[in-house]
Amino acid sequence: MQLNAPQQAAVDHREGALLVLAGAGSGKTRVITSRIAALLKSVPAEQVVALTFTNKAAREMRDRVMEQVGRASAKGLIVSTFHSLGVRILRREIERLGYKGNFSIYGEADQRRLIKDLLPLRRQERGSAQEVEEVLARISSAKNRMQTPETFQPNRHDECDLLTAEVYPRYQQGLKACNAIDFDDILLLTLQLFASHPAVLRQYQQQFRYIMVDEYQDTNHVQYCLLRELSAIHGNLCVVGDDDQSIYGWRGAQAGNILDFEQDFPGARVIKLEQNYRSTGRILAAANALIEHNPGRHEKRLWTAGEQGAEVVYRCCDDGEDEAMAVVAAIHRERYRHQLSYRDFAILYRTNSQSRAFEEQLRYENIPYVLIGGQQFFDRKEVRDVLAYLKVFVNTQDEVNLLRILNYPKRGIGESTAQRLIALSVERQQPLWELMQGGDLAQPLGEKAAQQVEAFIQLMQRYRRACRHGERLTATMEELLKELRLEDELYRQADDPKQARRRVENMHEVVNALSSYCEREAVPTLEGFLEKVSLLDRDEPLRNNKEEKLKQDAVVLMSLHSSKGLEFPCVYLVGFEEGTLPHSKIIDEGGDIAEERRLCYVGMTRARKQLMLLGAARRRRYGRLQPQTASRFLEEIPEPLVRREGQAEATLSSPEEQQQQASDFFARMRSMLKEEKAETS
C-alpha cells in the first residue's frame, strides 16, 4: 500500500522538529517505521532513537523496521521505552549520583512497604493502607512534576499533603539507603544526571541525532524535559500522537505537551493525518460526534474513503449477566454470518473487574478467550516473594526485600526479632546484612532467635555466591526453592488446593522465565533478569506475552486502556453506564470527564467493521445489586448515528432483589441497635 500525501510528507521530513497529529487508525505506525527506514539510508543506525511507552510497541516497531530495511541495517538502532532507555543510561552513570550500579528497581509493592515502615516514625497512629496509598500517589505525582523532597510544596490546608511533606524526604533517603530507585526515579534521576553533569548530557546529545516519540500525548513533564534536553543541539525531534487519545492524565501525562508543541519547539512543522484506514463511515461518525464534545482539542476530523458499513448499536440489558449473554450471542451470530475467527472479537471494559461475567459466560459456551491485563503476574504475592530473594542476592542493601523474606517461609524470626534487628542496625549505624553476618546476636535477640538468624544468613550467603556463576542460574534457583520448601508453604497457606496449585505454578513460572532469559542472553546475569522483569509492561506475563495471546484464536477481553493501539473487526464496548464509563470515582471527585470521553473514543475507534455499545439497567457493585442509568456519552451521540435497542427499566422485582432489600433492612436495624447501645453505655 502506498503512503498518502501527508504520510509521505512526514516520512520525508528530515531536520528540525516535527509534530505528526495522527488520528486513530490513520497509519501512524507505518509513518514512524517508514521514516526510520528512510533515515537509515543515510544516517548510522546508532544515531536514531525511537521511544515508546510499552515494550510491545517497541518490539513491534523494531520488527517492522527490520522488515523494511533488513536486520543488518537496523543494527544499533535504539527502539525502546522511555524507562528502558533511562535504566540503560543509569546503569552506566548512576554512581555519579551516589547510588551503586547494582541498584534495585522498586515496584509499587516495594514502595508501599517502605512507606508503611516510615509512617509510624512520625505519628502515633499506625499508617493505614489508605494513607500509604495516598502518600505514595502524592510522592509519585510530585516526582512527575519534578518536585524533589527539598522543593516539594505542600498545600498547608491539606492534611495528607503535609504528611507527604514529612514522609517524602525519608522515603527518598530510605530508597538511597537500600540502593534502590522507584519507577519515577528512573526518569527523574536521568534528568538530574543530565542537569548536574553537562558533559554526560552532551555525549548523549551527540549520540542521539534523530529522536522519535510515539504516543507523545502520553508524555509527562519529566519525559518532556528529557526530550527537550536531548534534542537541544540539533532539534531533530519528531513526535507522533493524538490529543484525542490522551488517557493517562491520572498518571501525570500532560496532553498540554502535544497541544503546545509548536510553541515549545519554534519552527516545528505540523502534519495532520486525518484519513482513517481502519473503521467504517458509521463508526467514525459516531466516534467523531462523541469526541467533539471535548473542549480545547487540536481540530481534527477523521474521514474514510471506505464504506459506511453496519449500524452502530446501543443495547440496554437487564443486568450484568444479561449483558454477557447478549455479547456472546452476538459473537456467535456474527462469527457465523461473516465467517470470522474468534480473534476478530474484542470485549472492552472500563475496569478489569468487569471481565468476570464475560469469562463465565464464554467458558459456559465453550468459546476460547484470552484475558489481557488484570491481576498482574508480578503483583502476585508468591511471585514477589521469590523475586525478593533474587533482589537481595544482587543488592544486599535492599532491606525492604531483605525484611520481606527474613521470615518467609516461616523460620521463627518473628516481628519482634525483626524490630530488634532494625533497632540494633540503627543504633550501631550498620546495615542489616552486615549486622546479621557479624554474629554475636545471642544477647540482644536471645539464643534461639540468634540461631535462626545465623542459619538464614548462611543460606543467603551460600546462594548469593552460587548466583555469581551465570551458567547455573536456573539450577541454583530450583535448588533454592526446594531447600526453602516454598511449595509446601504455599499448600499450607492456601485454603483451597486448586488455588495452591495455581500459586505453585506461578512460582515455577518465575524459574521458567529465568531459564528462557538465560537461553536468550549471551551473558545472562541475575541483575539483567531482574531488570527485565522490573521493566515489563503490566500486561505481559513473562513468556506468553500480549502478542502471543493475541495470536491464538480466541476472543480478547481487556480494559479500554490496554486496547489503545489495537484494532478488531468487531468490538463490544460494555458497561456503557454512568458510574462505570464515566467512572463514579471521577464523577464524585470532580475528575476529568473529558479524559473519560477520550477513553470511550479510544474504545470506539478500535472497531473496524462493527461496534456495539452495551449497558445494564442494574448491576452488582460491591456485591450489591444497584440500578444503573445509561452513560451520558450515549446522549452525546445523536440518534441516527447509534441505534437504540432494548429498553429495560430499572424495576426492582426479582426474588433476589427482594431478598437483597430485606437483608439491607436488617443490616440497617442492626447498625441502629449498635448505635443505641453505644449511646447508653
Next chain:
DNA sequence: CCGGTATACCTTTTT
C-alpha cells in the same frame, strides 16, 4: 511466634 477468625476496605485505568 503462629494460625485462626473477624473486619474493613474496596475497584478506575498502568509505564
Next chain:
DNA sequence: GGTATACCGG
C-alpha cells in the same frame, strides 16, 4: 465478592 489487615487464643 474479594482481599489485606487486626486481633485473639493457643
